[in-house]
Amino acid sequence: MxxxxxxxxxxxxxxxxxxxxxxxxxxxxxxxxxxxxxxxxxxxxxxxxxxxxxxxxxxxxxxxxxxxxxxxxxxxxxxxxxxxxxxxxxxxxxxxxxxxxxxxxxxxxxxxxxxxxxxxxxxxxxxxxAPALVPEAGVLCGSPSEADAADAAQAARIVAGLGVLDLGQGAVVAQGLCLAAETLPGTDAMLDFAALHQGLKPNPKGARGVFYKAPKPEQDRRIDLPVIGPETVTRAAAAGLAGIAWEAGGVMLLDRAAVVAAAEAAGLFLWSRA
Structure with missing residues (x-):
């Protein structure tokens, strides 16, 4: 033991x-x-x-x-x-x-x-x-555009709505449209789904999309706090997204150095959004 x-x-x-x-x-x-x-x-x-x-x-x-x-x-x-x-x-x-x-x-x-x-x-x-696992507000790497910021804001609204229904903690939004939302199968399944349907973006040359993650609005944060790891970055890149954003103070990064390195290698931004 x-x-x-x-x-x-x-x-x-x-x-x-x-x-x-x-x-x-x-x-x-x-x-x-x-x-x-x-x-x-x-x-x-x-x-x-x-x-x-x-x-x-x-x-x-x-x-x-x-x-x-x-x-x-x-x-x-x-x-x-x-x-x-x-x-x-x-x-x-x-x-x-x-x-x-x-x-x-x-x-x-x-x-x-x-x-x-x-x-x-x-x-x-x-x-x-381990408080160091939770990043403070700010951009960790990359540079989200105005379109990315708008997609992140839309995704945050969607995740808040999902949380009220106790469904999930994440969503993928591109050009204002929700490509995928997290449900019982989890984050990996959601990002795989987004990868399969990335061709649905209205403008192929427009904003690539953002994966956003946050705790449910009323959840007890002592348990099931959302996490992002290197595999999350890999799947977000495979879905053709521009970056990953999350609620500042509400998400843990597992191995921050590896997550940032993977995002930089894939050309994704990481944004702890206040």
Missing amino acids: ARVDGAKLAIIAGTGVLPGLLAKSLEGGYLLAELEGFPAAVPGAEPLRFRIERLVPFLDHLVDCGITRVVFAGAIRRPRIEPELFDPRTAQLVPRLLGAMQAGDDAALRAVIAIFEEWDLEVVGADAI
């Missing part, structure tokens, strides 16, 4: 590089836990694995280990539930969790946070552990 003696923080890890980045930034030790089926990419770590069907024993174990704070990091999909594996106490949470899951991702995440807090576990955001 990845833990330093005296650790008070647990990383509840999903897939991707974020759990490893947080682990590197922690000096006082941590306990690493992962949901079974979603391995954490933390080199050399042996995580504590748990299942949703045994959530209450897992929470009890965290408290017994002296954990007082938890941070959620990394991607997970909705796990497959096996009813026969529920312990009696966790089974009592099922109606509450299922109701929240049917209401949407944001409602489900709020329900998870509330349950952890009932065990006196403080939920903190990944940006609170």
